[in-house]
Amino acid sequence: MYVRAPIINIANGVTLANALVAACPETAPENVAKACTKLKAAAEAGQKALTARRRENGAVSEEDVRVLDREADASFGALRMRLIAYSMLPAERFPKARRAGELVNELFGDDGLSFLTAEYSAQNTVMASIVEHIHEAALQPEIDALAGPEFLEQIGNVLPRYDAMVRDRLQKEAAATSNLATFVRAIQSAIVSYATKVAGMVDEDEPATIEAVRKALRPLDAHRETGARRTQGGAKGEATSGAPASPGAPAAPAVRAAPQVTGAAAQGGGELSAPV
Known part of the structure; x- marks a missing residue:
């Protein structure tokens, strides 16, 4: 032996x-x-x-990675909270409130923001799928009208950087x-x-x-x-x-x-x- x-x-x-x-x-x-x-x-x-x-x-500071991760978490969390806040308005006075609630479920489902606690690669996949669904279903005009264009603009800025970080880590x-x-x-x-x-x-x-x-x-x-x-x-x-x-x-x-x-x-x- x-x-x-x-x-x-x-x-x-x-x-x-x-x-x-x-x-x-x-x-x-x-x-x-x-x-x-x-x-x-x-x-x-x-x-x-x-x-x-x-x-x-x-060579790549782990703190830099965590800062980017927190930025991505905050970006998707802010969009969800914005839509939730709109959905809480009385629907009889604000007809779009019902649609805001539907978008929360359509984009984030029953799991909400649980994907933000997953491994970087898993989180990246879910975030990318949410953005892809927004584009395929042509939801950006509705979301911009309900939440403001700044939210998707920020997500569009952070997601490519997050994806590059994940790919770099996996390759290394x-x-x-x-x-x-x-x-x-x-x-x-x-x-x-x-x-x-x-x-x-x-x-x-x-x-x-x-x-x-x-x-x-x-x-x-x-x-x-x-x-x-x-x-x-x-x-x-x-x-x-x-x-x-x-x-x-x-x-x-x-x-x-x-x-x-x-x-x-x-x-x-x-x-x-x-x-x-």
Whole structure:
């Protein structure tokens, strides 16, 4: 099981790799030491990539995004409130009041402004659909007459900016995810290579070697146990096919299974089931 690629994201993958490097036996043979060096390099590269991603995400101030979001919320909220206010006038004196109430339902439905609390992309979709309906049903003259032209003018100003913000965020997230996935796979591959070589240190005629190998690979036990607990609790985490082998179990069978495991890792191994 130690040569099976762990399910990781970039953050806990770097942590796991560093823990394995720290636990590497001081008297490890040359091939193990070499694999450990490569694992350390993969962890360092992953850390740098994660830092770069955070720096890029910070290029567009999150505060600027929130300010734009509040402006969009206020713009659609103001139009709805304006129409509601008109609909409250006595219909016998102001015949258009009934139509104002109909427009509130037609544009915002039973859910009202609940879409303003959704994720940016979902909110963008709903706002765009409202504006599209206004254009397709030729409602602008009525709305301008009831609410004033300033409301749709403001929505027409904020919506393109909001749409551009959402598209920019999605593109950056997609690019970052794709980029970080490369480092996740590199860390997985380095862990499999290192664990395989460490497991190869076992001499079944010398029980002490089994304990030394288990100690060196204990971070993998901890990682899988943590993932299993999260899975049982319904949280996102690593799903394992079984509990860690008992401390007294020989590691040799795992080494013999290494070629199949390495092949799975080369295909991605499902590592992207966890967020990067």
